[in-house]
Amino acid sequence: MTTQRAAASANAERTEQEGEAVTRRHKRHRLETLRALALGIGFPVLLVLLWDRAVAITDTRLIPSPYQVAVMMYDFSFGGVYDDAFSGTILIHIWKSVQRVYGGFFLAALIGIPLGMMIGRIRILRQLLDPTISLLRPIPVTAWLPLSMIFFGLGPNAAIFLVFLGAFYPILLNTMFGVRSIDPRLFEAASMLGCSGAAMFRQIVLPASLPAVFNGLRIAHGFAWILIVVGEMTGVPTGLGSVVMDGRTLSRTDLVITGMIVIGACGFVTDRIIVVISNRLLSWSPQHLE
């Protein structure tokens, strides 16, 4: 075939220039990565410097300096400075919060993804549930706090429920949207190739809506970490949210900020993990790669 011959001659030409072009491209790519790193790290460093100067100039006693927070962070992680109830307890707090964040998050995914797919595909279900969902969705999660404490009592279950509520709607809505925006031609193509029923769900609906599902999961995962402080207001003794609340009660702002930073770091690291997983699963999708 002519294409192959043309491709062969183009190939030969390409190998000559390839080496040079590849090195140039790699060099440009490395420079780009370095710059992204420098800017990405430089900006928060700048913010910390500003914070330090602002505390020094105003001579406030309400906000600790970055150094004081760093000492608190060290004590929270390893102990040996203040030797109080919070010294060296970081891991237990992280572990408790992770359990609640992911308890609520996975529960939301477990219910939200299948339900979203069914609502997206089945008109009767959409007519039945869509108005109710639209009504419940704008209610702030914090407003559920009193009721959740009545339902689940004081303890981790109320926290898990609140995280679940916050994570549920983005997962559900993105999944519904993803399913509804599948190109109808794909269903026609699949059915003419002999695919139908449950196989259609597994082989077409699920993978085709996966990019939207992952967008929902990522937003929901962010909310789950945001809600951990609210969730742990429900009177649990441990967890990063309860550390922040305890810090407030004790007027220990260094502890509050330490808790905030740890929550931020946990959210950041786990978000990167989700991005890596989604990039791997969605490598076929040209719009999705970061």
Next chain:
Amino acid sequence: MSNAPQPNILTIRGVTKRFAVGDDEVEALAPVDLSIPQGEFVCLIGASGCGKSTLLRIIAGFEEPTTGSASIYGKAITGPGSDRGMVFQDYALFPWMTVHENISFGLRQRRLSAEEIARTTDEFVKMVGLERFAERYPGQLSGGMKQRVAIARVLANNANILLMDEPFGALDALTREQLQRELLQIWARTGVTTIFVTHSVEEAVLLADRVLVMSAGPGRIDSDTRIDLARPRDVSSPEFNALRRDITRRLTSHLAPS
């Protein structure tokens, strides 16, 4: 082409189609009758809105006729089936599957052995010349390659009618010419009955055994012209040009002078 008459693979009797548009109904197809012998290459040509795509979609089983019947070897069409393979203008490949997985999709729906699926798939990957791209995703292919995958996908699944809805309409001229040549080679090799919708007279005369000119309001088949030129056809020959003129005239005769 053999001269022995082939049995009709497709028979369409009095098929009409009405669509509801708001409170109104639009008659997309007036009663259409059509028989296509096995192995024939038929082009449907006409202005937009003449019902050529609707007719194709009825044959595919994606739409039901309002009245009348369409049947394959006497068996009524009741829905999409693997005996009829549609090639869409916008490809409709599964973007999360590689070229290989797209082509094996139909085979994987039937409980065939892994070996058989792999062997058949490789054969069709090779037929459309995409061996080097078998592990690529559709998003990484050019339009021409995507359309090759779409053709291989339905042929690998044993389709004996190939339904093509302006398949090369979105391709550049060079790629289109090449795919036309390749399609004719595939058609000659497999003997697959092909119904090809186009709005290019030249494409129709180049490819088809038979050109059906359709006109709108409501959609109907106006004329049925045999193209008896030997293949490969020379688009600059006087015979070719005579046929092209003839079909262009049929195509425009029903249009009101503007």
